[in-house]
Amino acid sequence: MYLWIKALHVIAIISWMAGLLYLPRLFVYHAGVGSGAQSELFKTMERKLLRFIMIPAMLLSWITGVALAVQGAHFHAIWFHSKMLAVVLLTAVHLYDGFLQKAFAEDRNKRSSKFFRFYNETPTVLMIAIVIFVIVKPF
Numbered sequence: 001m002y003l004w005i006k007a008l009h010v011i012a013i014i015s016w017m018a019g020l021l022y023l024p025r026l027f028v029y030h031a032g033v034g035s036g037a038q039s040e041l042f043k044t045m046e047r048k049l050l051r052f053i054m055i056p057a058m059l060l061s062w063i064t065g066v067a068l069a070v071q072g073a074h075f076h077a078i079w080f081h082s083k084m085l086a087v088v089l090l091t092a093v094h095l096y097d098g099f100l101q102k103a104f105a106e107d108r109n110k111r112s113s114k115f116f117r118f119y120n121e122t123p124t125v126l127m128i129a130i131v132i133f134v135i136v137k138p139f
Contacts, residue, residue: 002068002071002072005064005067005068005071006064006068008060008064009060009061009064009065009068012057012058012060012061012064013057013061015053015054015057016054016057016058016061016094017123017127018053019049019050019053019054019057020054020090020093020094020097020123021120021123021124022049023046023049023050023054023097023101024097024116024119024120024123025116025120026042026045026046026049027046027100027104027109027111027113027116027119027120028113028116028117028120029042029113030042030043030046030104030109031109031111031112031113031115031116032113035107039107042104043104043105046101046104046105047101047105050097050098050101054094054097058091058094062091065087077137077139078139079133079134079137079138079139080133082129082133082139083129083130083133083134086126086129086130086133087130089126090123090126090127090130093122093123093126
């Protein structure tokens with residue numbers, strides 16, 4: 001059963017990361033358009049990406065990740081604590097994405113496309129750290 005949970009975890013992580021990388025890219029382009037049909041299209045894309053892909057993938061990542069941690073008895077390993085800190089930060093990015101998506105949906109965005117270009121790198125940096133903690137286990 002462990003390998004099935006692990007496979008589901010990897011699938012969920014890939015889906016979640018795809019959303020975490022794509023949604024801020026949509027924000028980059030959305031911030032560059034005024035109101036109108038283009039803005040409404042971005043609002044729809046952002047809402048559906050967040051609700052139908054990112055949220056379920058995040059929840060499944062957490063559920064399967066906790067199951068793997070319990071089965072593997074990783075709770076006392078330093079690498080695991082480091083990984084979990086990065087995962088909590090990645091979850092905070094996800095929650096902030098939801099805040100940003102709502103601001104765009106309500107035409108309240110005050111951020112520039114330049115901000116979103118830099119912000120878009122945050123999930124990548126956290127993902128790199130998580131992979132290193134899990135694979136290399138430097139601590």
